[in-house]
Amino acid sequence: MTTVVFVAGVGRSGSTLLESILGSLPRWIGVGETMHLPERGLRENQRCGCGESFFDCAFWSQVGTHAFGGWDRVDVDDWLGLAGRVDRNRNLPLLLRPNLSRDFAADHARLVERLGSLMLAAASVGDAEVVVESSKHPSYGLLLAADPRLDVRFVHVVRDSRGVAYSWTKKVPRPEIADRVEFMPTYPPAQIALRWLAWNGALSLVGARRALPSLRVRYEDFVTDPTRVVQQVASFAGTAADDATVDDILERGAADGQHSVAGNPMRFGTGPIRLRRDEQWRSELRPRDRALVTGVTAPMLCRYGYRLRPSKESV
Secondary structure, eight states: OEEEEEEESOTTSSHHHHHHHHTTSTTEEEEEOGGGIIIIIIITOOBOTTSSBGGGOHHHHHHHHHHHSOGGGSOHHHHHHHHHHHOOGGGHHHHHSGGGSHHHHHHHHHHHHHHHHHHHHHHHHTTOSEEEEEEEOHHHHHHHHTOTTEEEEEEEEEOOHHHHHHHTTSOOBOTTOOSSOOBOOOOOHHHHHHHHHHHHHHHHHHHHSTTSOEEEEEHHHHHHSHHHHHHHHHHHTTOOOOHHHHHHHHHHOSOTTOOOSSOOGGGGOOSOOOOOOOOTHHHHSOHHHHHHHHHHHHHHHHHTTOOSSOOTTOO
16 A cells, blocks of 8 residues: 555645655655546646756656656546546545545546545555655645545645735746746735635544544644644654654755646745745735634634744744
8 A cells, every 4th residue: 555645734734844855765756646647647748847848857757658648648637527527625524534425536536546546546656655745735745645545644735824825925937838838826915814724624524534634734733843843744654764864855955856736836936945934924815804814714823823923032
């Protein structure tokens, strides 16, 4: 059975950064956000984290052959159609009990088998014991967890909602698109506050299910003491990571040949990994927006150990 560490959470919470470090551990491999593989890889041939375009990437070429007999044998429209019908957070009740609908159960089984085959192929081609997948969506994690061939462990990454909201207001280029200039989408703080509340609430419910192992990690704790958090996640996945190994990853940067199929642009970075708390929101997020986001997310902020009126030294 292949272990999959599924990094879940709201976008701009540090999932790509965590995946990059975890994927550099011995016998671990990070594959990025594979929920976007049909569209961004098979249809648009965007750049892999290794720098090559998807179809020029030797790793993904071998994965396609191993899993499906070659990417040319995969019906992209069918894959996207299945995902559109099944892989939706609004379908969480059905994803937990797919047999409540015969049609949904049939689509669910097909998509689960496809995604499971993808994870097994990635582990085999990458000679890895642990695959790190960072699609973040609760629905996608539940699809992976439904495959009996996989031992899926949820790592729920949480970041202060004010920091997440501010990050989504920034204009960030997408270097994976080589033939034109394109930017990641931006969203108003109010919309992100509602998403932060809904997604983290859903992941907390998923984590409450005893059959789905879940570990919560705060972004602020991770960037403050990365060695401790990486070791915690490694232990949660049934392996180990000593201090020297983590220090070496931080000093030399992510392992060569990271093959994240989608994710934050930082996955293309090279050289030492410099972690910082990134609390620009304290001075740059407008007071009105900060008050709105705080008010909407207050109960869960408190639950996760954040202060509603944090001092400069606290989170």
